[in-house]
Amino acid sequence: MKKIYMDHNATTPLHPEALDAMLPFLKDNFGNPSSIHWAGRGVKKYIDEAREKAADLLNADPSEIVFTGGGSEGDNLAIKGVVNVLKKKSNHIITTQVEHPAVLTTCQYMEKRGCKVTYLPVDHDGMIDLDDLRDSITKKTVLISIMYANNETGTLFPIKEVGEIAADNGIVFHTDAVQAVGKIPVDVKDLNVDLLSLSGHKLYGPKGIGCLYVKEGRSLVPLIHGGHQEGGRRAGTENIPGIVGLGKACEIANRDMESQLKHIAKLRDRLYKGVIDKLDHVKLNGHPVNRIPNTLNLSFEFIEGESLLLNLDLEGIAVSSGSACTSGSLKPSHVLTAMDITPEIAQGSLRFSLGLGNTEEDVEYVLGVLPEIVNRLRSMSPLYSSRKSESG
Amino acid sequence: MRDKCQKRVVVSMSGGVDSSVAAALLKERGYDVIGVSMQIWNYSSQGDEGFRSCCSPEDIYHARAVADKLEIPFYVLNLENEFEKEVINYFVSEYMNGRTPNPCILCNQKLKFEILLRKALELQADYLATGHYARISWNDSRGRYLLFKGVDAEKDQSYFLFTLKQEEIKRLVFPIGDFAKKEVREIAAKLGLKVAYKKESQEICFIPDNDYRRFITGRKGMDKSTKGNVINKDGDVLGKHEGIHLFTIGQRKGLGIPASHPYYVLGFELKSNSVIVGRDEDLLCKGLIAEDLNWILFPDLDSEITASCKIRYRYKDTEATIIPQDGGNVLVRFKKPQKAITPGQAVVFYDGDVVIGGGWIKESI
Numbered sequence: 001m002k003k004i005y006m007d008h009n010a011t012t013p014l015h016p017e018a019l020d021a022m023l024p025f026l027k028d029n030f031g032n033p034s035s036i037h038w039a040g041r042g043v044k045k046y047i048d049e050a051r052e053k054a055a056d057l058l059n060a061d062p063s064e065i066v067f068t069g070g071g072s073e074g075d076n077l078a079i080k081g082v083v084n085v086l087k088k089k090s091n092h093i094i095t096t097q098v099e100h101p102a103v104l105t106t107c108q109y110m111e112k113r114g115c116k117v118t119y120l121p122v123d124h125d126g127m128i129d130l131d132d133l134r135d136s137i138t139k140k141t142v143l144i145s146i147m148y149a150n151n152e153t154g155t156l157f158p159i160k161e162v163g164e165i166a167a168d169n170g171i172v173f174h175t176d177a178v179q180a181v182g183k184i185p186v187d188v189k190d191l192n193v194d195l196l197s198l199s200g201h202k203l204y205g206p207k208g209i210g211c212l213y214v215k216e217g218r219s220l221v222p223l224i225h226g227g228h229q230e231g232g233r234r235a236g237t238e239n240i241p242g243i244v245g246l247g248k249a250c251e252i253a254n255r256d257m258e259s260q261l262k263h264i265a266k267l268r269d270r271l272y273k274g275v276i277d278k279l280d281h282v283k284l285n286g287h288p289v290n291r292i293p294n295t296l297n298l299s300f301e302f303i304e305g306e307s308l309l310l311n312l313d314l315e316g317i318a319v320s321s322g323s324a325c326t327s328g329s330l331k332p333s334h335v336l337t338a339m340d341i342t343p344e345i346a347q348g349s350l351r352f353s354l355g356l357g358n359t360e361e362d363v364e365y366v367l368g369v370l371p372e373i374v375n376r377l378r379s380m381s382p383l384y385s386s387r388k389s390e391s392g
Numbered sequence: 393m394r395d396k397c398q399k400r401v402v403v404s405m406s407g408g409v410d411s412s413v414a415a416a417l418l419k420e421r422g423y424d425v426i427g428v429s430m431q432i433w434n435y436s437s438q439g440d441e442g443f444r445s446c447c448s449p450e451d452i453y454h455a456r457a458v459a460d461k462l463e464i465p466f467y468v469l470n471l472e473n474e475f476e477k478e479v480i481n482y483f484v485s486e487y488m489n490g491r492t493p494n495p496c497i498l499c500n501q502k503l504k505f506e507i508l509l510r511k512a513l514e515l516q517a518d519y520l521a522t523g524h525y526a527r528i529s530w531n532d533s534r535g536r537y538l539l540f541k542g543v544d545a546e547k548d549q550s551y552f553l554f555t556l557k558q559e560e561i562k563r564l565v566f567p568i569g570d571f572a573k574k575e576v577r578e579i580a581a582k583l584g585l586k587v588a589y590k591k592e593s594q595e596i597c598f599i600p601d602n603d604y605r606r607f608i609t610g611r612k613g614m615d616k617s618t619k620g621n622v623i624n625k626d627g628d629v630l631g632k633h634e635g636i637h638l639f640t641i642g643q644r645k646g647l648g649i650p651a652s653h654p655y656y657v658l659g660f661e662l663k664s665n666s667v668i669v670g671r672d673e674d675l676l677c678k679g680l681i682a683e684d685l686n687w688i689l690f691p692d693l694d695s696e697i698t699a700s701c702k703i704r705y706r707y708k709d710t711e712a713t714i715i716p717q718d719g720g721n722v723l724v725r726f727k728k729p730q731k732a733i734t735p736g737q738a739v740v741f742y743d744g745d746v747v748i749g750g751g752w753i754k755e756s757i
Contacts, residue, residue, distance in 0.1 A: 307515075
């Protein structure tokens with residue numbers, strides 16, 4: 001059976017160059033970088049190199065990069081590391097209703113511990129209103145955490161403007177950029193961010209590795225205490241293969257991003273056009289323009305996204321309904337709900353997220369299979385038949 | 393694209409040996425098999441503290457392991473809300489109304505044969521299979537699908553299947569109905585399935601410790617007290633009780649009435665929240681009224697028939713006359729009086745191995 005992967009927002013395959021870069025550190029180059037002897041020395045410089053590559057991708061200084069165990073850890077470190085729940089005078093956090101659970105759940109946890117949290121609403125396109133942000137700021141606001149690109153819809157937030165507002169008010173600004181890095185150019189100097197988290201496996205690097213950009217001079221309480229690694233900001237013997245793989249992935253993204261993204265955006269737009277040419281009652285979720293170039297979130301009215309997902313899987317097509325962590329529960333996605341999309345339409349949503357491996361042929365294959373499945377499921381749906389009889 | 397000649401079957405896999413072997417047998421017979429597990433109950437969310445796992449009990453892991461071994465696609469369908477609505481709420485409210493519910497029948501009827509069957513058809517399946525010990529066959533002269541007891545009399549589960557409608561039954565397959573439990577385990581062992589010697593599942597799957605009283609008392613919104621008196625048939629107060637949901641008909645323990653002869657729960661008086669007790673011999677009934685009937689052998693019951701009846705699972709069949717009543721109920725008159733007729737349980741009628749139909753016990757007479 002043909003296998004087509006269009007779920008790159010969930011995870012990406014490891015880039016072959018990244019794999020090659022990692023292999024020596026899974027074999028002969030096993031040393032602990034903290035060791036003084038030859039085995040340790042032989043490894044340490046590769047961490048430095050990887051750090052430089054990650055910094056280059058973000059236009060940061062290598063000293064501003066802290067390697068973490070992934071995107072969720074970066075988000076946790078940023079929030080818990082900045083906000084001290086005991087300081088009642090500065091315990092207000094502003095975030096949005098559509099964050100990834102790594103931020104949302106962490107904020108809810110902080111709320112339970114005594115913090116105040118404002119969850120900014122979004123409009124029908126999934127966009128925040130900067131006036132809402134300005135109005136939410138109080139004397140106690142210590143942190144703004146707003147994602148760069150939404151994982152479900154791909155909607156891009158006005159991070160630069162948020163950064164300016166944060167800077168004007170002397171508030172620390174964190175952005176979860178897990179879905180943005182590698183898909184659009186990200187420049188921390190230009191953006192005015194203090195903290196930015198990214199994840200290796202979303203940009204063709206390995207899983208279990210990520211990093212947090214921490215602007216020079218920002219202090220941070222570590223999540224994991226122990227040794228002196230990562231300047232004391234993240235203890236534990238370094239995940240060398242992961243770090244090297246992430247570094248390579250960052251280097252590749254820096255090198256190839258521009259040309260590849262044009263290609264991916266073209267495929268995505270072809271897919272969208274093909275779907276709406278062949279099917280009625282399809283809605284695009286997310287901002288029509290301000291969106292990462294690989295993501296297409298569509299609602300197919302009258303049917304459940306889950307049924308569609310399983311049927312596509314049986315045809316070899318991997319996509320997702322909701323985000324991977326929350327699928328499996330038929331609760332409509334919190335992101336679509338916040339966008340004021342009705343539960344019926346939210347439940348019929350499907351996310352295509354394209355990536356490097358996808359070809360025009362893949363898109364045509366999907367367009368050959370999908371409409372037939374949608375029409376068949378609709379023919380079985382009581383919602384659809386009642387709608388049809390209404391419209392006569 | 394799939395081979396359209398090959399029939400597709402979705403198998404409801406619980407992670408136990410029965411449904412695992414059902415899947416294996418279908419695969420062996422050349423079907424295009426898809427495994428699904430229903431995630432119906434979040435065990436970890438039952439406590440107040442700690443984390444709510446996004447994963448499911450280990451049964452789903454077992455089911456997945458079997459699916460991997462059989463090299464079939466496997467999906468977990470989250471039906472927690474549906475289970476809560478159709479099964480748990482019913483379960484609690486029945487006890488609160490002095491009835492003894494049978495959640496397995498409801499789960500079969502609403503979750504498996506309604507929702508899961510619909511999902512199976514959405515996946516272009518020709519059939520839905522389960523690991524029930526029962527058999528189905530088409531009867532030409534009647535022009536109907538008939539339901540039979542499983543070959544293994546000890547394990548027969550046809551009692552739980554009396555609600556089946558023709559349009560459901562024609563889409564169902566029970567691959568292990570032709571086998572004895574022992575054989576099912578042997579098949580599993582031969583195939584190298586790890587679940588071959590897994591122990592039988594507990595009585596009520598969503599109450600692992602089997603303490604349904606504590607489960608009901610611990611439900612959110614269970615502030616409605618049903619405390620009241622324990623009375624005898626004449627209405628004399630013999631003691632107090634802490635809630636009628638703590639009792640089921642025929643129950644002897646937990647009454648707290650000192651007496652030389654043991655007392656048994658005979659029934660309930662709902663308006664005063666009383667538990668009515670009496671002697672062993674008072675539990676005997678001549679018959680019962682059943683409601684919400686479903687007939688499998690024929691479209692409807694027009695006249696009186698005799699049948700052997702099962703008035704609860706794991707209870708010896710008893711001979712009775714089934715008499716249709718106005719309004720669709722039936723009167724079931726036993727040849728010999730029966731003990732502890734329990735409203736809320738099902739009564740299922742048989743002619744030998746053939747399931748005639750069944751209904752829900754409304755009251756004893």
